[in-house]
Each structure stands twice: as C-alpha cells, then as structure tokens.
Amino acid sequence: MINILDQNTINKIAAGEVIERPMSIVKELVENSLDANATNITVEIKNGGISYIRVTDNGDGIDKDEVRKAYMRHATSKLLTSEDLEGIMTLGFRGEALSTIAAVTETEMVTKKRDSLTGVRYMINGGKEIEFSEAGAPDGTTIISKNIFFNTPARLKFLKTSVTEGSYINDLMIRISLSHPSISFRLISNGKTVLSTSGNGKVKDTIYGIYGRDISNNLLPVDHTSDGIKISGYIGKPFISKGNRSFENYFVNGRYITNVVIAKAIEEAYKTRIMQHKFPFTALFFQMDPTMCDVNIHPTKKEFKYYNEKALFSATFHAVSDALSEREYMPGFNISENKTEAEKKVVNNSNTSDGGINNNIRNLENTAESKSNTVSDSASTSSSTVSNFSKHSSNNNTLKPNIKKPSMGSYSILEKLLPKEYLAEVNEKSKIYGEEKDSAQNKTEDYKDESAKIFNETHEQKEIETVQKNLFDDDYISKEAISHHKIIGLVFDTYWITQYNDTLYLMDQHAAHEKVNYERFLKAFKERSIVSQKIFPPEVISLSAVEMDAVMKNREYFLKSGFEIDEFGGNEVKLSAMPVNFIDISGRDVFLEFVSYLTQNISGINEDIFVHRLATMGCKAAVKGNQKISFEEAQHLIEDLLTLENPYTCPHGRPTIIKLTKQDLEKKFKRIVN
Ligand SMILES: Nc1ncnc2c1ncn2[C@@H]1O[C@H](COP(=O)(O)OP(=O)(O)OP(=O)(O)O)[C@@H](O)[C@H]1O
Ligand SMILES: [Mg+2]
Structure with a gap:
C-alpha cells in the first residue's frame, strides 16, 4: 500500500539533510539571528550541544502572528519568488531550518519585536505544539533546543562524544565570528565563556x-x-x-x-x-x-x-x-631550553580559556621547526633570543633585523611591583625614546589580555618606528655589507658559515643554489630571455586527448618558457627544444611531467603558476647532490642569493639562511642572563 507521509514525518526526514548534529542547529539559529540584524549574539551549550543549545540575539524579533508560521516548512521571510533565489544576500532562504529543528528537538522560543509591548513564548516538541503564550521579554529572539534527536534514537547514536560535538560548535563559531567583525559573539560551553569577540568592526x-x-x-x-x-x-x-x-x-x-x-x-x-x-x-x-x-x-x-x-x-x-611578497623574514635559532614562567603565563593569557580554542594555538606548527628542532622561526618562540627581519617596504630591498626587547620576565615582575599608572608612563616614554622598538610579533608580550585594543591602536605607529630604527642597524644584505661578510667555512659539506658584525649566518648551500637558479629562471622568463637547447633528433610524444587539450591550452606558456612544440597529427606533438636549465634530464621527461601536472589542474593555471612550477623543476635538476664548491664560489653564491628580492626561503619553502647572534651565544654560555 502506498501512504502519503504526514508533515511531521516529512520534517523528520528532511531534518536528516539540514540537521546533522548539534553544530547544525547552532549554525541555523545563529544565521537566523544574523539575518534578523542582531548585533549581539550569545550561544550557550551544554554537553557539546547534545543536551542543550540556547541562542539569544538582540535582532528584529518575530511578530506574534507569525511565530507559528515561522515553524512551518517552507516558511521564510527572505524569499518571495524563485527569481529572488538569484542574488540572495541573506544567509537563510530555504525556510526549513526552524521546522526541522523543531522536529528533532524540544524547542522553546521567546521572541519580541521592538515595537511590541509583549513578546511570545512558543514551545514545540518533536514538531508538536506544547505552548503558545504571551510573555514579557527583551527585544530580540531566544531559542532553546534541548535533547537533539530525542525522538530519533538511531540518529542519536551517530553523534560523537560531547567534547567532539562541542569542538565542532567551537570551530563554527570561530568562523562565523571571524566573518562578522561588527557583531559581538559569545560562546558559553558548560557555563564557561570560551569565545568572545568585541564586535568593533576590526x-x-x-x-x-x-x-x-x-x-x-x-x-x-x-x-x-x-x-x-x-x-x-x-x-x-x-x-x-x-x-x-x-x-x-x-x-x-x-x-x-x-x-x-x-x-x-x-x-x-x-x-x-x-x-x-x-x-x-x-x-x-x-x-x-x-x-x-x-x-x-x-x-x-x-x-x-x-x-x-x-x-x-x-x-x-x-x-x-x-x-x-611584501615582507620576508629570516629564522633565528631557538636556544632557550625552556620558556620562563612569565612566558608561559603570557601564552596562556593570550586566549580566552577554552580548550578547543587553545588547541588551535597549541597546534601551531611552523615550517622551520619540522625541518630541524634546533631551528625555529621567530613566531614559535616568544623568547627574546630571536630577532627577525622585516622588510620595510616593497620598493626598498634593505632588510633590517629587529631589536631585542626588554626581557619579559623582568617586566612581569615590574608589573607586579609598580602601580599601573607608572607602568603606563614608562611604556609611553620607552615608546618616545625608542627603547621598545621591536617587531610586531613581540608587541603585546608585555601587555595583559585586555590590552588587545591598545595593541591594535599602537600597532601601526610602532611598526613605523621599528623600521626607522632598523635603518641605522645591521643591514646584512646591502651591497656595502656583503663586501664585509667574512666566510668562516663549510660544515657537513652543506652549510656555509659567515660572520657579519655580531651575528653568525648559516647558509644551506643546496637550498641557496636552488633559490638562485629558480629566481634566475623567473627573471629570464619575465624578460623573455630564456635560453633554449635544441633536441636532436626531435622527440615525437603521444598524448591522451585530455593531455593534448592541456598542452594546446597552455601552448603559449610553453613557447615562452623555451619549449618548441608542434602538432604532429592526431594526439602527437613534436618536441624540438626545451629550456636550457634542465641539466641531464630528457626533454621528454620534463615535458611529460609538466603535462601531467597540467591535466590535474582542471581549473586551469595562469602564467605565474606555470613558470613557478617549471622553475621549481628546473632548479631541482640543476642542483643535484652535495656538489663541492670553493670559498670563492660560495662567496658568489651568497652574493647572488642576497641580491634576490626574497632570499630567505628556497622555492620549496625551506629556509636558506638562519642566524645566530653573539648575544644568543653569550646566553648559551651563561655569560649573560636573560
Ligand atoms: N532569530 C530570529 N529573529 C527574527 N526572525 C527569525 C529568527 N529566526 C527565524 N526567524 C524568522 O523565521 C523564518 C523561518 O526561519 P528558518 O530558519 O526556518 O528559515 P529561513 O531562515 O528563512 O531559511 P533557511 O531554512 O534557509 O534557514 C525566517 O525567514 C525569519 O523570518
Ligand atoms: Mg534560517
């Protein structure tokens, strides 16, 4: 027998698509609040949202006469005709969220429009109305959804632990609040505020x-x-x-x-x-x-x-x-064994107190670290042993290292001992006298959480100060400086050690070589001066239809990069020249590897990506194994590298140079403390 399903069953089935887990409910409710022009949205959850979700907003509210309608399927105020679907600007438009949430939870809504004297309380369990009454309420809407899937036990089984479900909600709220800087969000989980944004629009x-x-x-x-x-x-x-x-x-x-x-x-x-x-x-x-x-x-x-x-x-x-391309940095050494208590404190303070969010920070990994534990970039250590380079503008290639900031440990003690007003004054003075002109990265270490605002206000100003101060400092890669670099020697057949002023630099010969070759190729490409080498006899290469299509689409890029290709009938091409920088690799291999890359990128690639890929392949080919080079050649290599616009990372993202300051060493040998 064929039955027509009742509306409640239809809603329950439909809920399978929209409401997968507690996070989906939060998403729908918060999006509704946003569509209702709220500027304050608070989400409270218990047990990862499985037993309790409450979303409160200060938005438009719903008219008494429309509350029941809002809970009907396909009821929406956001869409009138199917034409409206084109160009939709609201987050909701399907008119099914409330009805599906009500179908699978125990729901209560309290809502009031600004111009109404009283509001409405509406309760609906598993799609069945329980209560509809007038109620005193603040402007806006509060919706509570309890016991998700209480009437669909099979679905309940698919939920994960409350911790995991809570972390989904956490992630969602991060994204929603990030996308709405003008709205103040708060997420409370089991009574604890785990996320809170100011909503100041920045x-x-x-x-x-x-x-x-x-x-x-x-x-x-x-x-x-x-x-x-x-x-x-x-x-x-x-x-x-x-x-x-x-x-x-x-x-x-x-x-x-x-x-x-x-x-x-x-x-x-x-x-x-x-x-x-x-x-x-x-x-x-x-x-x-x-x-x-x-x-x-x-x-x-x-x-x-x-x-x-x-x-x-x-x-x-x-x-x-x-x-x-605006800025570059050079990783330093992390030689401080342990973070001081003060540093730990600041790290902990840097966030609101939730495990989920803090995990995001704890999970911070950095590229340099995974290569070697002794090398770390400036972000991974708030330790003052590391200084980093910052480029002060795109049209000035001079790079300047940042200056050591006052030690955090001692500052924290100061903070405890001295009255706040005094500290503020010291801060102000040090700004004026330039004692505290360090990188943006170190900027707030001395400030407490609440000072985020101050940090942001002073940020721009400090950045300028940093740059100015650094102009008079160590400009490691200026022409003048390079002639004073002292090459100390080569270690492990790979790393060249140089000294300049009070800093030791270690350059990875292999990475530097790759980088130089890479940039040369890019430059030649830009200047249309790539040198081709002929292939004798020309190679005839059979391709699939898809590959042939990719080659033809990117033919212009191939030609510009020094390849000579002609159609040879059917899906065959004749390759008679290739760029000269592919030493010892057959033109056929290079070409085919490239074609395979092109076919994987269905969305198409542009000229920049094409040439970057090619240059990366080329520079790898050019530098094979631990080639031995002389001091003189090393000198040239360093010079070549340092004249590049972005010398500090190889084309694969690894560092080419790292540095160790005299001060770092003195700390290591305990000649100086802090
Ligand atoms: N927090 C709220 N404040 C004011 N009005 C609301 C609120 N939540 C829902 N509404 C009203 O109820 C209607 C139904 O909401 P529902 O979420 O079911 O559908 P929708 O948002 O229009 O579309 P979608 O299903 O795509 O979310 C909305 O169109 C809106 O008019
Ligand atoms: Mg909606």
Missing part, C-alpha cells in the same frame, strides 16, 4: 579575540580587486602553518564556504614559502556579484560555485601572492 581585533597573539601578530594585509572580485582581509606569514586546512578561512559575501578553487589558489600562492603538507592561516573576505554565485548546492549551503572559476582562481592567487 578584523584584526576579531582574529586576536579568537586565535590570540601568536597569530594576530603575524598577519599580512590583503587587498586586491580583479574581474569584479574584491578580496580583503589577512593572511598569516608562512610560518604560521598547520598540518590541515582548518586555518584556511574564506568568506564569500559574508558566508563561510568551502571551495576547491579558492583553496587551491591560496595554496599555490604559498607554495614556495611553505613546507609540503602544511597549510596557511587565512581570513579572506570575498565580495562578488551574488547573481554570479550559487550557494544552493547543498541544504547546508556550505558549498559554493562561481560562474568564472578561472577569474576566481587568478584573483585569489594574486591577492595572496601580492600580500606575501
């Missing part, structure tokens, strides 16, 4: 509120517009990387989404600066014509498609790579 403050100092101090601003796509926000310096993509946040028209094209473009832009299998931190805001986007691919609205993927790829790639 993205950087929001990042600080969520991720803490390690990240907010190591950001590069992004601002790029092309092909009708505007991208703004921040990306992390390359060493703030993670073993998975959870640091990659990007938002389209205010909505958190996932999209392979964007992810690919971000990672491609970081490629030369970040280790393999590491992923960067990003908080990128895309603005684009909503009629060109589709978010209605899946009921959770998480997937996203843009009509012109090539433009999206290229805009993202350029936005990120432009921001990255």
